[in-house]
Amino acid sequence: MIDVVSLDGQRGAWDDFVARADGGSFCHLAAWRDILADVLGAECLYWAAVDDSGSWQGVLPLVRVRSRIFGHYLVSLPFLNDGGPLGAPAARERLVAEAVSEARRTGADLLELRTRDATAGEASLSQSDRKITVVLPLPPVAESLFKAFPAKLRSQIRRPIKEGLTVRFGLEQREPFYEIFTRTMRDLGTPVLPAAFFDRIATAFPELVLFGVVYRGDEPLAAGCGFTWGREFEMTWAGSLRASRPIAANMLLYWSFMEHVIGRGVSAFNFGRCTPGGGTHHFKRQWGGEDVPLAWSQWSSREVRATPSPDRPIYRAAAAVWRRLPLAMVNRLGPVLARRLP
Numbered sequence: 001m002i003d004v005v006s007l008d009g010q011r012g013a014w015d016d017f018v019a020r021a022d023g024g025s026f027c028h029l030a031a032w033r034d035i036l037a038d039v040l041g042a043e044c045l046y047w048a049a050v051d052d053s054g055s056w057q058g059v060l061p062l063v064r065v066r067s068r069i070f071g072h073y074l075v076s077l078p079f080l081n082d083g084g085p086l087g088a089p090a091a092r093e094r095l096v097a098e099a100v101s102e103a104r105r106t107g108a109d110l111l112e113l114r115t116r117d118a119t120a121g122e123a124s125l126s127q128s129d130r131k132i133t134v135v136l137p138l139p140p141v142a143e144s145l146f147k148a149f150p151a152k153l154r155s156q157i158r159r160p161i162k163e164g165l166t167v168r169f170g171l172e173q174r175e176p177f178y179e180i181f182t183r184t185m186r187d188l189g190t191p192v193l194p195a196a197f198f199d200r201i202a203t204a205f206p207e208l209v210l211f212g213v214v215y216r217g218d219e220p221l222a223a224g225c226g227f228t229w230g231r232e233f234e235m236t237w238a239g240s241l242r243a244s245r246p247i248a249a250n251m252l253l254y255w256s257f258m259e260h261v262i263g264r265g266v267s268a269f270n271f272g273r274c275t276p277g278g279g280t281h282h283f284k285r286q287w288g289g290e291d292v293p294l295a296w297s298q299w300s301s302r303e304v305r306a307t308p309s310p311d312r313p314i315y316r317a318a319a320a321v322w323r324r325l326p327l328a329m330v331n332r333l334g335p336v337l338a339r340r341l342p
Contacts, residue, residue, distance in 0.1 A: 002057060002094045007046035017056050018086065023117065026229045027082040028061060031204035036063055039197045047098060049091035058087025060095040070308045070341060071109040074102060081273045081294065084115030100299050110304040113297040125297040130306055134271040136289030142259040153286060160252040166215050167256040171202045173211040180223035184239025191341060212257055214249045222249040224257055233261040234270035308341050
């Protein structure tokens with residue numbers, strides 16, 4: 001018999017299980033519970049599936065994001081691209097059943113389990129195909145990757161270098177990263193997560209997280225933030241100033257991240273989630289990677305198929321208004337709204 005218990009002061013055991021489990025990711029780590037609860041005020045339900053002897057057979061981090069405006073969602077894991085159930089098939093099945101029961105009991109509009117691959121415990125749920133990622137295999141030497149790029153791509157990378165742009169990496173880059181990120185999100189019409197969210201990430205995951213910023217002199221032009229897990233690096237958040245596009249600062253950003261993580265022994269570059277066929281998807285595909293479907297599993301009693309996003313007409317209209325607001329205003333209001341948009 002398998003029972004479900006809540007995580008209670010056993011963060012080390014939880015992280016050890018995640019590190020051993022097939023499909024485990026940085027998104028599953030226990031520190032996210034404190035970050036999401038403390039910074040965003042989210043209710044975090046971190047469950048372990050245990051057998052009769054008390055041994056852990058599976059884990060599921062589940063987070064409730066709710067507001068009167070945007071709705072009520074149970075997501076594993078919000079604001080990230082992974083975090084679904086891990087463990088033995090029977091344990092995953094039990095955890096999914098518990099999640100569906102919780103969604104039904106509390107009247108959630110949508111339960112969404114975000115995973116790279118559908119697992120046995122999610123077979124009874126519907127599968128979303130609205131998001132994919134692009135993954136590029138990396139050779140042991142950065143020069144080999146550069147030579148393999150098409151001539152046009154190599155030229156786009158060389159241009160910002162000729163313009164004198166440079167790149168800096170490190171935890172101390174999170175403030176200029178956030179400066180670029182807030183402007184990028186405003187231009188996209190999307191509320192930005194609070195700066196404290198990234199400060200806590202830097203504290204919780206100093207060995208996993210990587211901040212990088214492209215500069216012209218001391219002026220930041222493009223920036224990214226991502227995580228290394230195993231031998232894969234994921235670019236989770238990135239942005240660039242519109243004024244920097246003619247000199248391709250974003251191209252130097254991505255190339256520099258690839259070069260940097262190759263030096264760390266990483267063998268795969270994950271570009272992060274995007275919408276199939278969109279402009280971001282085309283940008284990511286030009287580097288030569290392959291599409292990887294994100295097999296997110298869902299349950300809804302109301303036929304809700306997605307968390308709030310600009311893909312919906314009502315939010316598309318709101319995004320158009322948001323892009324016209326002064327930066328100071330969106331920086332003040334954005335973090336309040338973003339915490340309700342998983």
